[in-house]
Structures are given as structure tokens and as C-alpha cells.
Amino acid sequence: MPAGSSAKRERQYEHVKEGAEKRGASSGRAKEIASRTVNKERARSGEAKTSSKTSTRDKKSASQRGGERSHSGAQxxxxxxxxxxxxxxxxxxxxxxxxxxxxxxxxx
Incomplete structure (x- = not known):
């Protein structure tokens, strides 16, 4: 987590990391997933100083979508x-x- 992150983002990071580890991701991969998730949320909410267009383009955050796009392709x-x-x-x-x-x- 970047220095100066809010307590909410710290909690979010831990929650996402623990969830990824429960799903079988390695510790390093879980940290990467959590960092990317939190950074994207920070960019969308305007907390990040710099962010890519793809980080801010979505109209809704992942939590607001509620898995709307998850598993979109029928396998x-x-x-x-x-x-x-x-x-x-x-x-x-x-x-x-x-x-x-x-x-x-x-x-x-």
C-alpha cells in the first residue's frame, strides 16, 4: 500500500489478499491482486495522484457491479x-x- 493510504483502503487490501489466499493464490500473487484492486479503486475515487484511463473509465466499481461481468463467457x-x-x-x-x-x- 502507498504511504498515506486511508484505513479503509488498508482494510480493503487485507480483505482482498485474504480472499485470494483462500482461493489458493500464492502469497505473492494474493498481494499483487490486492494491490491492483485497491489501486484501481483509489484511482476511480480520485484518491490517486496519477492513474491510467482504464482505471478510471468504468462507470461502476467492482463492488458496485456486484460481479456483473464475472464469468461472462459460457464455458x-x-x-x-x-x-x-x-x-x-x-x-x-x-x-x-x-x-x-x-x-x-x-x-x-
Whole structure:
């Protein structure tokens, strides 16, 4: 955190960092995610002295969006799910197939 950050931003940093660590991110990666998140929020609210256009362009912050753009692309079933379906159907060579090959073998 930059020197002189508000107590609110310090709490936000810790909260984001702990959440990332709970999701399995390494300590270094969790710190990076937390720093980027807090810096972007500081830029949007005018707390940062300098900021990029992309940091200030959004109309709403992540917390205000409430996950609006999260997981926007429908990915379909996971590779493990496709593998299990292929196993049930007796598809030969399924263990060596990637996700796309499993999809094709199952006719998807």
C-alpha cells in the first residue's frame, strides 16, 4: 500500500489478499491482486495522484457491479465432466484426449 493510504483502503487490501489466499493464490500473487484492486479503486475515487484511463473509465466499481461481468463467457462442462461422460459411453482413448477432443467424441 502507498504511504498515506486511508484505513479503509488498508482494510480493503487485507480483505482482498485474504480472499485470494483462500482461493489458493500464492502469497505473492494474493498481494499483487490486492494491490491492483485497491489501486484501481483509489484511482476511480480520485484518491490517486496519477492513474491510467482504464482505471478510471468504468462507470461502476467492482463492488458496485456486484460481479456483473464475472464469468461472462459460457464455458460449458469441464474437462472432468466430459471425461466422465465419455467413460460412461465407453469412448476409446478418452484418457489421452483434451477438452476439445472429448467434446467432438461426444458429439458436442
Amino acid at each position: 460449458g462442462p469441464t474437462k472432468d465432466q466430459l471425461y466422465e461422460e465419455a467413460k460412461k459411453k465407453g469412448v476409446e482413448g478418452r484418457s489421452a484426449m483434451n477438452k476439445e477432443q472429448l467434446r467432438k467424441a461426444l458429439g458436442r
